[in-house]
Amino acid sequence: QKAFEVVKNETPIQIQKIDILYGLERKIIEILLLYGNKTEEFEDVLLKTNEAGEIENVIEKKEYKVFQRIYLSLQEDEVELANPLFRDVYNDLIDYFNQNENFSIEQYLMHLHPDFAQEVTDILMADEKLVLHNWEGQNIFPKTKDQTISQYVSETILTLRWYLVDGIIEEIKSSISSEPDSDNIELLSMAMDYYKLINSFSKKLGRVMSRYNN
Numbered sequence: 365q366k367a368f369e370v371v372k373n374e375t376p377i378q379i380q381k382i383d384i385l386y387g388l389e390r391k392i393i394e395i396l397l398l399y400g401n402k403t404e405e406f407e408d409v410l411l412k413t414n415e416a417g418e419i420e421n422v423i424e425k426k427e428y429k430v431f432q433r434i435y436l437s438l439q440e441d442e443v444e445l446a447n448p449l450f451r452d453v454y455n456d457l458i459d460y461f462n463q464n465e466n467f468s469i470e471q472y473l474m475h476l477h478p479d480f481a482q483e484v485t486d487i488l489m490a491d492e493k494l495v496l497h498n499w500e501g502q503n504i505f506p507k508t509k510d511q512t513i514s515q516y517v518s519e520t521i522l523t524l525r526w527y528l529v530d531g532i533i534e535e536i537k538s539s540i541s542s543e544p545d546s547d548n549i550e551l552l553s554m555a556m557d558y559y560k561l562i563n564s565f566s567k568k569l570g571r572v573m574s575r576y577n578n
Contacts, residue, residue, distance in 0.1 A: 388524045389450045392434060394487050395517055396457045400431035401467040404514040409568070430517055431461040437521045443528065453480050519569060526565045533558045 405427050412422045428436075435458055438444075445451040460472060469488065476484060536555045540548045 389445045389447050391520050399513050402430050403427050522565050522569050529558050
């Protein structure tokens with residue numbers, strides 16, 4: 365009966381969740397700023413019927429602009445960024461990429477609304493500090509994210525989807541009644557479906573990461 369019991373004092377957990385979501389959404393903005401206009405090869409997993417009439421997963425590789433890949437992935441999941449500032453910057457960036465064939469950070473900053481400019485500048489400066497820190501700590505030039513853009517984008521999107529689905533599972537858990545005569549079959553079935561989805565994310569993340577860790 366206590367398996368799905370809700371913890372009453374969730375403040376530290378809630379703060380941690382906000383921090384995780386903030387970090388993931390900030391990373392998406394960073395990727396768009398640094399690599400949004402680059403063309404990369406991504407893997408799509410499609411369901412197709414084979415010669416035996418069985419449905420199987422087929423991996424197809426296709427080139428996308430990074431901003432297109434991110435936009436399509438979030439649109440597919442009907443995901444909007446939770447942070448209002450990040451959401452506004454995201455929408456502004458997507459519009460800018462669609463309207464301008466070439467992208468330079470300098471030109472974009474000149475076009476940018478003053479309310480967004482400070483946050484965008486902070487994100488860009490944080491990326492430069494990270495590269496510098498890695499170089500100083502190891503006394504070598506770090507392997508830049510530019511070398512594995514496709515991996516970095518796929519990993520970030522999958523992690524965000526994983527996090528959001530995990531949040532849905534927690535909501536379902538909190539809705540399950542511990543009363544003996546309660547019918548929780550539908551909720552438990554939903555939770556199991558979402559667990560399967562998380563398992564698929566885990567497999568995809570493992571494949572994405574293993575391709576670059578050999």
